[in-house]
Amino acid sequence: MLQLENISLKYDNFSLNNISLNIKNGEYFVILGSTGSGKTLLLESIVGIHNIMGKIFLHNKEITNLPIEVRNIGLVYQDFMLFPHLNVEQNISYAAKYSKHILKDKELSLLLSLLKIDHLLKRDISLLSGGEKQRVALARALYAKPDILLLDEPLSAIDPSMRENIMHILKEVIKNFQITIIHVTHNFREAAFLADRIAILLNGNIVQIGKKDEVLTSPKTLQIAQFLGFKNILSGKVLGKEGIKYCSVNPNAIILYKNYIDLENVYKVILLDVCYAVDHYKVYVQLLEEVLFLKIYKSIFDELDIKIDDECYIYIRKDGILVL
Amino acid sequence: MKKINLFLLIFGFLSLIIILFLSLPIVKLFYDVGFEKLLETFQDKEVYSSIYLTFKVSFYAVLFVIFTGIPLGYLIARYDFKGKIILESIIDIPVMVPHTAAGIALLMMFQKGFLDINIVDTTTGIMIAMMFLSSPFLINGAKEGFRKVDIKYEYAARTLGANHFQLFFSVVLPSARNEIVNGALMMWSRGIGEFGAVVIISYHPMVAPILIYDRFNSYGLNYSAPVAAMMIFVSMIVFLSIRSWNNVK
Numbered sequence: 001m002l003q004l005e006n007i008s009l010k011y012d013n014f015s016l017n018n019i020s021l022n023i024k025n026g027e028y029f030v031i032l033g034s035t036g037s038g039k040t041l042l043l044e045s046i047v048g049i050h051n052i053m054g055k056i057f058l059h060n061k062e063i064t065n066l067p068i069e070v071r072n073i074g075l076v077y078q079d080f081m082l083f084p085h086l087n088v089e090q091n092i093s094y095a096a097k098y099s100k101h102i103l104k105d106k107e108l109s110l111l112l113s114l115l116k117i118d119h120l121l122k123r124d125i126s127l128l129s130g131g132e133k134q135r136v137a138l139a140r141a142l143y144a145k146p147d148i149l150l151l152d153e154p155l156s157a158i159d160p161s162m163r164e165n166i167m168h169i170l171k172e173v174i175k176n177f178q179i180t181i182i183h184v185t186h187n188f189r190e191a192a193f194l195a196d197r198i199a200i201l202l203n204g205n206i207v208q209i210g211k212k213d214e215v216l217t218s219p220k221t222l223q224i225a226q227f228l229g230f231k232n233i234l235s236g237k238v239l240g241k242e243g244i245k246y247c248s249v250n251p252n253a254i255i256l257y258k259n260y261i262d263l264e265n266v267y268k269v270i271l272l273d274v275c276y277a278v279d280h281y282k283v284y285v286q287l288l289e290e291v292l293f294l295k296i297y298k299s300i301f302d303e304l305d306i307k308i309d310d311e312c313y314i315y316i317r318k319d320g321i322l323v324l
Numbered sequence: 325m326k327k328i329n330l331f332l333l334i335f336g337f338l339s340l341i342i343i344l345f346l347s348l349p350i351v352k353l354f355y356d357v358g359f360e361k362l363l364e365t366f367q368d369k370e371v372y373s374s375i376y377l378t379f380k381v382s383f384y385a386v387l388f389v390i391f392t393g394i395p396l397g398y399l400i401a402r403y404d405f406k407g408k409i410i411l412e413s414i415i416d417i418p419v420m421v422p423h424t425a426a427g428i429a430l431l432m433m434f435q436k437g438f439l440d441i442n443i444v445d446t447t448t449g450i451m452i453a454m455m456f457l458s459s460p461f462l463i464n465g466a467k468e469g470f471r472k473v474d475i476k477y478e479y480a481a482r483t484l485g486a487n488h489f490q491l492f493f494s495v496v497l498p499s500a501r502n503e504i505v506n507g508a509l510m511m512w513s514r515g516i517g518e519f520g521a522v523v524i525i526s527y528h529p530m531v532a533p534i535l536i537y538d539r540f541n542s543y544g545l546n547y548s549a550p551v552a553a554m555m556i557f558v559s560m561i562v563f564l565s566i567r568s569w570n571n572v573k
Binding site: 047068069071079083085095098099140 | 477483484495
C-alpha cells in the first residue's frame with residue numbers, strides 16, 4: 001500500500017539514510033526510536049513537508065513530488081496542533097471546507113462516540129484536557145478519510161493514567177474504520193500493545209523490521225538490544241567462532257542462592273547492592289568483571305539472609321540467555 | 325496584619341510616576357478647555373473636516389499596508405533568505421529618521437512626478453507621508469504575530485486538504501490576529517499624529533496636527549488647545565473601541 005524506496009534526507013546536522021519500508025493495507029505499523037532518531041522527520045517526509053531523495057508510492061502511484069494537500073495522508077502531531085481559534089466541532093470539520101472526500105454523517109457520529117468526544121463539540125480548545133485534545137486531533141484527521149494516518153508520538157503528551165484508556169480507544173477505532181496507521185514512538189509498551197509490525201529507527205537508519213514479538217524479544221544487534229532496554233549484556237567468545245559476541249541475560253532468569261548448588265550454569269558472585277522496588281528487590285551482583293542485575297521477591301531475599309559484600313551463588317536458566 | 329509586599333510597593337510607586345507623567349498633561353488639557361468649549365469646537369467645520377481627513381487618510385494608508393505589508397511580514401517570519409537582516413533594517417529606517425528628513429526624501433522622490441503621482445498639497449501626498457513613517461508598526465506587528473504561529477499548524481491544515489492560500493486565511497491570519505490588529509492600530513495612530521513629513525509635503529488640505537500647529541502659530545494657545553483636546557478625545561474613543569474588540573477572544 002505505502003512503499004518507501006531508499007528515502008534519504010539531510011536536515012541540519014542530521015540525516016535519514018536509505019529508508020525502505022512496505023506498509024500493508026490495514027496494518028498498524030510502529031516505528032520505535034529514541035529521541036532524535038529521526039522519527040518525526042521520517043513522518044514529515046512521508047507527508048511531503050521535506051524534499052527527499054528516493055521515492056514514495058501510495059497504492060502503487062508515485063506521490064514523491066505531490067503537494068501535501070493532495071496526498072491524502074493524515075498526520076496527528078505529538079502536540080496535536082488543534083487550531084486555537086476554532087472550537088472542537090470546527091476543528092474536526094475543518095477538512096469539509098476543502099474536500100468532498102470526508103466521512104458521512106453516520107460515520108462521523110460513530111467516530112465521535114468511539115472517541116467519546118460527542119459531548120465536547122461546542123467546547124473551546126483551550127478548555128480541553130490532554131486526552132481530549134488527543135482524541136479531537138484523531139477525529140479531525142480521520143474525518144478527512146486519509147488513505148494512511150501518521151501518528152507522531154500521539155500518547156506522549158497524555159497523563160500516564162489515561163494512556164491505556166486511549167490505546168484501547170485507538171484499537172476500537174482501527175477495528176471499525178480499518179485504517180492503515182504508522183505510529184512513531186519511543187515507548188515499548190505502546191508498540192507492544194498496538195503494533196502488527198515494528199521497525200526500529202536509530203540515528204536515521206532502520207536497523208530492524210519484523211513482527212512485534214520477533215523485534216521486541218530478539219534484537220538483531222547489541223545496539224538494538226541496548227535501545228530496547230535489555231539488561232545484563234555480557235561480552236565474550238563463543239567456542240569455535242571468531243570475534244567477540246554479546247548475550248543478554250534476563251534478570252528474571254537469574255536465581256540467587258546463599259550456598260553452592262550442583263547444577264549447570266551456577267556461578268560464584270559477590271553481592272554489591274540491593275534496591276527496594278515496590279514488591280521486589282533489584283539485586284546487583286559481581287560476576288568476575290561484570291555486574292549482573294536480577295529481580296527477587298522481598299520475602300525470598302529476606303529468608304536468604306545475604307549481606308552486602310557476601311559471597312553467594314547465582315543460577316542462570318538457559319532460556320534466559322539471548323545471544324545477540 | 326497583612327504583610328506589606330515591598331517589591332510591589334516599590335514597583336507600584338515607580339509605575340505611578342510614569343502613569344502620572346503620561347496622563348496629567350491630557351487631564352489638564354481637558355480641564356482647561358472645558359466641556360462647553362469642546363462642544364463648540366466640535367461644531368467648527370474646519371476642525372471636524374480636518375479630524376475626519378486625518379483619520380480617513382491614515383486609514384487608507386493602513387489599508388494599503390495591510391495588502392502589502394502583511395505578505396512581507398509573513399515572508400520574513402517564515403523564510404530564511406540572503407539579505408533578510410538588511411531587509412528588516414530597511415523596514416525599520418522610517419522609525420529612526422527625523423520625520424522632516426523623511427518628508428524631504430519623499431518630496432525629492434515624487435516632486436518630478438514619479439509614477440505620475442503628485443504629492444504636493446494633495447491627500448495622496450499626506451497618505452504617502454503617513455504610510456512611509458508608520459508602516460513599520462504594522463509590518464513588524466504582523467511579523468511577530470506570524471512568528472508565534474507554529475508552522476506545524478500549517479502542515480496540519482495542509483494534510484486536511486487546504487492549500488497555502490486557504491490555510492493562510494483560515495489558520496495563520498486568525499491566529500496572528502491580535503498582533504496584526506495591534507500593529508494596524510499603532511500604524512493608524514502614528515499616521516494620525518504625523519506632522520513633520522506632512523508639513524513639508526502637504527500643508528493643505530490641513531490634517532489635524534497641522535491645524536493645531538497653524539492655530540497655535542496664528543492665534544495662540546487658547547485657540548489651538550480645544551482642537552488638540554478634540555483630536556485626543558476622538559482618538560481615545562476610536563482606539564479604546566478597537567482595542568476592546570480585539571481583546572474579546
